[in-house]
Amino acid sequence: MNKKGLFKYKNFSVLSLIFLTACIENAPMDSLSPAGPYARQIDELFWLTFWIAVGVFFLVMGVLVFSVFYFRDMPGKPEPKQIHGNNVLELMWTIIPVLILAAIAVPTVRTIFDLAKEPEDALKIEVIGHQWWFEYKYPEYGITTANVMVIPEDTPVRLEMWSNDVLHNYWVPKLNGKRYLVPGQKTYLNLHADGADEFWAQCGEYCGLSHSKMRGRVLSLTQEDFEKWINNEKLNAEKDLPESSLAAEGQQVYLNAGCTQCHVINGVWDIQGDRIAPNLTHFANRNVFAGAALKNNKENLTKWLANPPEIKPGTFMPNLELTEKEIEALIAYLGTLK
């Protein structure tokens, strides 16, 4: 008996120790390493609650484990006193939790309203959820992009979000909590990155077949770089490519294979504006694609163009039965879309 009790005790304390030491190094989605004021505010609140919870846990487990040792039935032990209750004690363990909770409640409510407030002078970005990728629009600059959101460092950003189909949930763990993207209704989220860095994002809400591959990146740049990026994004893609280059061939494939039905490359096709698929005008500047599920390199692009549903089940981009040559040409062309 003794050994078992001891084992149990160890089991528990070891577990909670593990909790503190088991944190994974280099987890790009780590919500416990905030990189901006919003996430930091949440983080502080979490740790406050966490330590209170740890306290309560050890109290309860302490009493439990102590009792198991001390009040265990042993030969010769007399029958216990028949205690039916104790009003004072019971009142205490009703009131004390109330007080503890009240203490957590105050900062909680304050933080809720803090986080909901629209920051002044914020950069506005629209986030539109699609099955299974995020589209970003910068209304002030007339820019449309996908998968990689680019923001200036140390500047508040206000996201105005909605969904084009089902519920999605935008999450950049190191910058803030999550917020749903709802069809037919707008929701808001603030981001603020301390410095220039790359952050991972992911759709939180289950949104169908390829929910797990609905990821994203947030790239925070220095003010200077950000302006450069903006100015570049505003440009149209080059229409007249050097003749008989592979890229020019690729452009022909692009124009003839049906890509234009869904994709837009500004300046290359008459019809501009919104389509059901990511805007490809500056595709080569994005280090990831297809809902940030894939790194932007030749190998992945080949896989993608050969059979998109293989990579992302359920996707709205069909297998267009492209030949290897066409794919090669397309990749060359896509590479020019800087």
Added chain:
Amino acid sequence: MSGGHDYPHEPTGVETRKLGMWVFLSTEILFFGTLITTFLLFKGRDFPGIKLTDVYDIPFTSISSFILLMSSLTMVLAHNALENEDQEKTRVWLLATAMLGAIFLAGQIYEFTEFYHKGFELSTNIFSSTFYVLTGFHGLHVFIGVVFLIGLWAIGQRQQGLSLDGGMNLEFIALYWHFVDIVWIVLFTVVYLI
């Protein structure tokens, strides 16, 4: 009920089946509450297409509402007659209640077909969907009530008569019937008048 009639119980004073019915009716409030909430929520929305107010025939509905309301009276009179052990009258009032209920149902079917012809179908828009599901759900209740009442009436006809605490309990069904009536009181106001 079960376990022998002389099995002693801690008394609460409410007959078992009746208690069961009250519990059931209490939960019915939540059924209808959900439906009404949805209805009101969408009623406040601005959505293009044919509106409820475009199809309503208030005088007609008022009359059928009145009929259903009066069926509550006949129901309670049936109950009263049974308490006074007047089997004959009990059956008459029962049948009257069932008939009034049936008239109400007929009215609702007429109303639905009228609306349908005006282009107001189940899936026309959000207003029509909520309308049909809500009033249809109530209509289903009326229908079940009418079946109960006729069943009760038939049992009364066939056997020596109804008893107050017999198998098919009149009071038990009366409660159900009144409840269906009060739901309509609410629906009439919420759906048609406001």
Added chain:
Amino acid sequence: MSADHKEHPTPKKYVQIAIVLGVLTALEVTLYYIEDLVGSFTDPLLIFLAVGKYIIVVGWFMHLRFENKMVNRFFAGGMILALVLFTIVMLERGMANFFFN
């Protein structure tokens, strides 16, 4: 049978109650037609009337007035629960329409 403490009403009483109900219904319909005269009071008045009818039927026809406390609490519990929960839902979703769009 149930241990009713108060006497149930007589048939005559029932008919009187029914007449009151009928009158209230007539009033409702009238209100609907003279909405322009009554103005913004119409809806509250209509709700008031409906609640009145509701209470009359539940109280007298269903004998809730004469019923065991347990039953009363149960039914009232269901009512109050439904009212509170659904009011919150309506407020939440109603506001959403109002502010978010």
Added chain:
Amino acid sequence: MTKIIEPAKRTNIFRRPSSEYGFWSWVTTVDHKKIGIMYGYAAFFFLLIGGLEALVLRIQLAQPDNSFLSAAEYNAMFTMHGTTMVFLAIMPISAAFFNYLLPLQIGARDVAFPRLNALSFWLWVAGGLFLYSTFIFGTAGAPEGGYLAEEVGWLGNAPNGGWFGYQPNAGFKYSPGTAMDYWALGLQILGISSLVSAFNFIVTIINMRTKGMRFMRMPVFTWMTFAVAFLLAFSLPIIAIALFYVTFDRQFGTTFFLVEGGGDPVLWQHLFWLFGHPEVYILILPAFGIVSEILPTFSRKPLFGYAAIVFAGFGIAFIGFGVWAHHMFASAISPVAQAGFGLSTMVIAVPTGVKIFNWLGTIWGGKLNLKTPMLFALGFIGMFVIGGLSGVTHSIVPADTQQTDTYYIVAHFHYVLFGGAMFGIFGGLYYWFPKVWGRMYNETLGQIHFWTMMIGFNLTFGPMHWLGLQGQVRRTWVYAEETNLGFWNLIVSIGAFIIALSILIFMANWIYSRRKGEKAPFDPWDARTIEWTIPSPTPVWNFSKAPEVKALDDFWHAKYDEDEEGRAVRRDTADALLLQLEEEGLNPEEEIELPNPSYFPIILASGLPFFGYAVIYKSIPLALIGAVLLLVGSFGWAIEPLEEEFTTKEEEE
């Protein structure tokens, strides 16, 4: 010599079923004990299925970017896993306990409406089979306009919208095929089943208590049953209507949850969680009740603060109705609602804490007998507190926006559902094993079961806490290698197999002990409540004579007195009393009337799945079959008298 009590074989229009043993006796039974046992076995079967689905999930997740399952299969598996565990495992196992124990604990011969009780059970079976028939008949696929590289295999042709079926993803446009219809209609049938049993239990508790069994003398398990019945009665109607909407949307072209048609997807969230949160307390309160029975018995002390525990239970149930939007903190709700629901959620910690501390008060100063049921009860306290505390961290709204939809939530609810509800249930299964089967379980195997389960459980769900906080999103078929989450996921998967091992040990114990276990005395634990005053296994008629109850823990007080110090002393008369009880229990003096078996519950229940199929396949003939079954069932029911005379005859054994 035992007395065999037999129903008179009288015929109404149909010949009454009259078998006492064998297959038909189970099919037609209205005996709460048999129904309880059937619930138990059937639910355990589904627990194994749900567990297998979990194992399949864990194999897929054991490595990053794994390809053991396709996306369609993975999504179907977690949806069916969650749905199965909640509606087809935990709820019905709790129902098994309610059925078996409730009449015994209040000294009744059966529930208030025995045939309705059988109906509940068969409806539940019908719903479960209907839901699972999706693997045979159902179809699932890509959203309208989307493409799949490969056909969906049979494993993927199951509901795939998640156990809370968020709209519009689970609507016809984004989840075409029939699988989600099976889900919506299956839950509808299961809901009707639970509603019916809720009415039955409420009325039973109010009206069927034996003499002297006042409310404040009822065992805590009975109280918790009462609270659960209330929760069911008031929350199920909401989901029933919401599921109607889903079915209408999917089948009849309405747009309740589709924005294009003016509908509102967030309304579904409200309606689902208005039901869904009370539901989680429906899952845990029975375990609270079980633990409140086990702890005093094995501590040889009365429950500390009986009244407080009872009221806390109702407090939880009541507040539980007012917190639903805590599942929507990241959804489209206003900051005011976030604050309000955050606060109301925190408040639930208070009554729950009252229970925890009162349980600790119960074992404090006791004489703890660490048998398997007690181990599970103690394990329950420890594990549930972990889950409860992580629940409190969710109620901190801003923190929850980081946690929601991650494995941190998955960790929370498995700690409360498995560490809470399941541990409680296992404790109860061991505790009442002797009463149900008349044999003792094997203690050694029981202890081994507990420890393997304890280890496996923590290994499985403990690491999920940090996996979630460090970014693993739930319901993801694959996770990227670069997230560095692979190691702990592997540990989790290993843990899951250790749990499976522990369940195999449990099954071995059960099968062995049922046949070969020691014969159980009728009061093996020196227990406190009146179900232990009758023989083991419980005779069909429960109590030979209606017991009269004079106090809370009546049986204990009949056996024990208190000395000046307040210590328990066994009465001199105790042994004689026990002998007398045993003698009386086996030999009823009076003639006993019991409700007769009936065919009609199962006939009625079997009608509903046909309606389900009729809706899905828009088939009038199927609807007619359903209608006929329904009519035959209810007509026969209405004209069949509930009970007929029993004859008592002496028979040699």
